[in-house]
Amino acid sequence: MMLNFIFLCLSLSSAVTCSKSTASGRSLLAGPPTVTLDYGTFVGFQDSAGITQYRGVRFADAPIGDLRWQAPVFPPSQRLGRVNATQFGKACIAATQTSVTTGTSEDCLFGNVYIPASHQPGTNLPVLVWFHGGGFQGGDSHSATPNPILQSNRSVIFVSFEYRLGQFGFLGGAQIKENGALNAGLLDQRAALRWVQRYICHFGGDSKRVTIWGQSAGAGSTMFQLLGNGGNTGGLFRAAMGDSPSLSYLPSFTDFYVQDIFMQFSGLAGCNPSGEIDVMSCLRSADSNTLALAGSHTIGARASTLFTFAPIIDGTFLAERPVEAFRNGRFAHVPVLFGSNADEGAHWSASLRDGSANTSMPNATETTVFNFIKGQFATFTRPSFDKAVSDFYPLSDYNGSFSLQGQQMYGEMRYICTAALITGAVGGEGLGAYHYHYENPHLGSFHGDELAAFFPGSTAANADDKLLFAAMDDFWTSFVVSEKPTAENGPAASWTSVLTTDGSPHIQLQPQNIVSEKITDALSARCAFWHSLTEELKS
Structure with missing residues (x-):
């Protein structure tokens, strides 16, 4: 341990530099691409x-044993020698897993670097960092193979990272605050960004031109990185993007809601918090399977809630909720590109096991819709719901469908209005803020559907879809390169920066129809209503 500690201190105290002759960090000798860092030599491969x-x-030590629910140890404290970097590392354990399955582990703090074929040794490219979605409870980086991005008109280096999930990354409670680190998953992301600053030059990346990006919880992650430490980025990134940023329920670590989850999880893990044992020592000595099962049972006890484990107000990294922070200017003042899809709220309620909160049930009522929303925002009140219905979401607007009414409410309050909030706040500071709205009648406009433009997967795209996707690839990568989205491929419109605090105008991304539009007064009013409830919704 002493040798590891000495190595860690030496690593932290000495900067890593890249010589001009080997800016890419790749071996000048024949053979597979190789990068040597101060803690290991990584041997990659070139694809077809x-x-x-x-x-x-x-990018950090394994967060196991005594390092559970602690800030990540960065840089890695042990020398790794020569590493075969041709296979993905283990994914972080999802909160829904009942055991540690093949391909998952607590030892999961790994990243992936993709360098375009167009890269010329001796030059440093802008860097795009990806954080995956999954509600902070699941997902991984492995499916984000960025070939369309790296084959666009702009050359960027793409980097993706894992971060702790569910009970391993977002367990709250006073006990963790006293003997650990809250929001460990967000701190993993911060460590990943520090890794980029320290090492990306060896891969041919420019650490001064880093843009962070994610979708869903990944977009929520980029939002929280904008807010972290009161908006102080520490120079870790210069711009941020987010597809469908999630404005989730964000209680304080002192709230009963958070402590109740901790108590239940600890008890299920065999560490009764009301007993005489040291709960944190007990949890840190438990095996991974025990903690996985306890987490899944904790989720199972909340049948009307989609995401039990999520970021919270921790008083250090996150001291303020997003609506308040963006209103008050306490966020990183960097250019942003955020947006959402037309049907963000669809399908969520139908996945709930609690029939009284599942609006797809044939016996659904307005109370079902209320229960659905309250299941995600525990302090939401019936009077506020009734006002939402009477003033903004009357059932008659949805042909008497409680399912459609609920999905519109949820999609706007959680995702659509959040993109408007972020871009409106940043645009209000005179910075570049670009807001989009994706709608594709052919392939669908549900949560996550726009990712077909950036990652392989959609085989049903027609010529119009492909033209739209090419333009979107151009928009996103040009923003990474120049902080302004422009498109050379396909139909394109001038993407005007947001001019008003309600996120207007936004660009409409549709096949054969890319146009700049003003946000309607009706949507602006609905978003203003949801954001007026920030204290009640803890959002």
Whole structure:
């Protein structure tokens, strides 16, 4: 341990530099692409498209044993020697898992680096960092193979990272505050960004031109990184993007809601918090399977809630809720590109096991819709719901469908209005703020459907879809390069920066129809209503 500690201190105290002759960090000798860092040598590969990949690159120590619910140890404290970086590292354990399954582990703090074929040794490219979605309870980076992005008109290096999930990354409670670190998953992301600053030059990346990006919880992550430490980025990134940023329920670590989850989880893990044992020592000595099962049972006890484990107000990294922070200017003042899809709220309620909160049931009523929303925002009140219905979401607007009414409410309050909030706040500071709305009648406009433009997966795209996707690839990558989205491929419109605090105008992204539009007064009023409830919704 002493040797590890000495190595860690030496690593932290000495900067890592890249010589001009080997700016890419790749071996000048024949053979597979190789990068040597101060804690290991990583051997990658080049795929059939000419993209150089380094997979499963450790960026922090394994967060196991005494390092559970602690801030990540960065840089890695042990020398790794020569590492085969051709396979993904283990994904972080999802909160829904009842055991540690193949391909998952607590030892999951790995990243992946993708270098485009167009990269020329000796030059440093802008860097795009991806944080995956999954409600802070699931997901991984492995499916985000960025070939469309890296084959666009702009050359960027793409980096993706894992971060702790569910009970391993977002368990709250006073006990963790006293003997650990809250929001460990967000701190993992912060460590990943520090890794980029320290090491990306060895892969041919420019640490001064880093943009962070994510979708859903990944977009929520980029939002929280904008808010972290009161908006002080520490120079870790210069711009941020987010597809469908999630404005989730954000109680304080002192709230009963958070402490109740901790108590239940601890008890299910065999560490009765009301007994005489040291709960944190007990939890840190438990095996991974026990903690996985306890987490899944904790989720199972909340049949009307989609995401039990999520970020909370911790008083240090996150001291203020998003609506308040963006209103008060306490966020990172960097250019942003955020947006949402037309049907963000669809399908969520139908996945709930609690029939009284599942609006797809044939016996659904207005109370079912209320229960659905309250299941996600525990302090939501019936009077506020009734006002929402009477003033903004009358059932008659949805042909008497409680399912459609509920999905519109949820989609706007959680995702659509959040993109408007972020871009409106940043635009109000005179910075570049670009807001989009994605709608594709052919392929669908549900939560996550726009990712077909950036990652392989959609086989049903027609010529119009592909033209739209090419333009979107151009928009996103040009923003990474120049902080302004422009498109050379396909139909394109001038993407005007947001001019008003309600996020207007936004660009409409549709096949054969890319136009700049003013946000309607009706949507602006609905968003203003939801944001007026920030204290009640803890959002």
